Amino acid sequence: MEIYRTDVGKKYAMAISGVMLLGFVVFHMIGNLHVFQGAAQINTYGEGLRDLGEPLFPRTLVLWAFLRVPLAAAFAVHIHAAYTLGYTNLKARGTHYQSPRDYLVANYASRTMRWSGTIVLLFLAWHLADLTWGIKTVNSEFARGDIYNNLVFTFSRWPVVVLYLAAQIALAFHIRHGAWSLFQSIGANNPRFNKFRRTFANTFTAIIVIGFMAVPLGTVFGIIH
Amino acid sequence: MDLTLEVWRQAGESAEGRFETYDAPDVSEDMSFLEMLDLVNERLIAEEREPIAFDHDCREGICGSCGVMINGKAHGPQLGTATCQLHMRQFEDGDRIVVEPWRAKAFAIVRDLVVDRSPLDRIIEAGGYISAPTGAAPDANMIPVPKESADAAMDAAACIGCAACIAACPNSAGQLFTSAKLAHLDLLPQGQPERYKRVEAMVETMEEFFGSCTNHGECESACPKSISIDNIALMNRDYLIAKLKNRKLAGQH
Numbered sequence A: 001m002e003i004y005r006t007d008v009g010k011k012y013a014m015a016i017s018g019v020m021l022l023g024f025v026v027f028h029m030i031g032n033l034h035v036f037q038g039a040a041q042i043n044t045y046g047e048g049l050r051d052l053g054e055p056l057f058p059r060t061l062v063l064w065a066f067l068r069v070p071l072a073a074a075f076a077v078h079i080h081a082a083y084t085l086g087y088t089n090l091k092a093r094g095t096h097y098q099s100p101r102d103y104l105v106a107n108y109a110s111r112t113m114r115w116s117g118t119i120v121l122l123f124l125a126w127h128l129a130d131l132t133w134g135i136k137t138v139n140s141e142f143a144r145g146d147i148y149n150n151l152v153f154t155f156s157r158w159p160v161v162v163l164y165l166a167a168q169i170a171l172a173f174h175i176r177h178g179a180w181s182l183f184q185s186i187g188a189n190n191p192r193f194n195k196f197r198r199t200f201a202n203t204f205t206a207i208i209v210i211g212f213m214a215v216p217l218g219t220v221f222g223i224i225h
Numbered sequence B: 001m002d003l004t005l006e007v008w009r010q011a012g013e014s015a016e017g018r019f020e021t022y023d024a025p026d027v028s029e030d031m032s033f034l035e036m037l038d039l040v041n042e043r044l045i046a047e048e049r050e051p052i053a054f055d056h057d058c059r060e061g062i063c064g065s066c067g068v069m070i071n072g073k074a075h076g077p078q079l080g081t082a083t084c085q086l087h088m089r090q091f092e093d094g095d096r097i098v099v100e101p102w103r104a105k106a107f108a109i110v111r112d113l114v115v116d117r118s119p120l121d122r123i124i125e126a127g128g129y130i131s132a133p134t135g136a137a138p139d140a141n142m143i144p145v146p147k148e149s150a151d152a153a154m155d156a157a158a159c160i161g162c163a164a165c166i167a168a169c170p171n172s173a174g175q176l177f178t179s180a181k182l183a184h185l186d187l188l189p190q191g192q193p194e195r196y197k198r199v200e201a202m203v204e205t206m207e208e209f210f211g212s213c214t215n216h217g218e219c220e221s222a223c224p225k226s227i228s229i230d231n232i233a234l235m236n237r238d239y240l241i242a243k244l245k246n247r248k249l250a251g252q253h
């Protein structure tokens, strides 16, 4: 696409892939909450994702073609744009300010997007190895299909709980800025709705992060056992 | 009031620069920041030392030439105020004030605090005007314009091209300047025929010089005219239309 060659075009790509990733985190968070209904429910839900589209399509086809591949593509585009734009911005300053800057509104979240994003990415690698692929060195008790006990085992190790919670904090910073920023990037600006954009980003972030944190915390406090 | 200044001194574009410390005693709080620098310079000249070079012209906040970083903030601590309109009562007796030129790769340092802002002219040349000769000013109300559009266009037209937006932006992005120059034409009927050609040309010229926007909003609060980042959203939307829409139809937008 010709438009992706421009910086403004790359921001569109970041915003659109960002929306896809936001959609993923919403559904992933909601799906996870099945764990509070017990082992049978969450395990059926996990299988259900693989059965999506049956009997019209072969098993797991919908999962791959409409969820996994597009998500991986969104990640790839998002990260490629993030790093190329980040490099452009680094070069655009030339000599850095030699005295300390005193920012007025650029906040911690907006200035650390590439770091919060990188933490989320590193966490994702661990998370897939831990609970999707079940690599033995990461999750020695992994049993495919037994989502409930895999969770209970992984959160029986306190460093893992800390890791999951820390990753959620990074995600919170990332989407708190991202879920506001994307409106500007795609030119969605209307005085009538603008005041809701900030509220939307804050509320969205709070719901996502609380929902995700509920699972490791639920295990620590013995609700999931 | 008695102040201490730390001012960036640099003899030319490729010369080595450094901060120099100057005492500035007996500054009146009624002086503007530039008058304070004048006072320091008069003393430097009396001591046969090289005065501090800084850019200025109108000294009434309309020409855009006077911008510098003051204590890490573009145009200093007072919001919506250019350096020439900043008064010393914004500071306190005994303050240490650090003054640094705008930093962006595209803005070469000419001398001390003076930078070359001509990349902004390149952006204007790419389309920041109306190419049809329009003759003398038409009668008022010959072309009806909704009040809201006229106001929004006027707000964008308040841009004085000082480059504080780029200097303050953590990414050195030129979005606020470019989008203001686009909006003051594109919100009015006269700007419509060249609207999409204009946004394409000006955005792409901007990208040759500056960084990319990540919506920090730092530009808006640094702007001496408080120009809104709403203009950036409008620019982004028009840019997509310019790229993707059938131009024959987009002209009727």
Ligand code: HEM
Pocket: A011, A012, A014, A015, A016, A018, A019, A021, A022, A025, A078, A079, A082, A083, A110, A113, A114, A116, A117, A118, A120, A121, A174, A175, A177, A178, A179, A180, A181, A182, A183, A185, B213, B214, B215
């Ligand atoms: C689940 C994971 C993620 C979600 C939900 C997400 C979401 C978003 C959203 C909605 C935006 C705003 C887009 C815009 O304004 O154009 C954004 C921007 C950004 N993302 Fe992500 N992202 C994720 C992962 C990542 C990763 C892995 C990285 C990189 C390593 C990353 C780096 C960035 C950067 C640098 C920005 C630009 C900052 C800005 O526009 O202010 N993100 N992200």
Ligand code: FES
Pocket: B055, B056, B057, B058, B059, B060, B061, B062, B063, B064, B065, B066, B067, B082, B083, B084, B085, B160
């Ligand atoms: S000197 Fe003209 S704007 Fe400050």
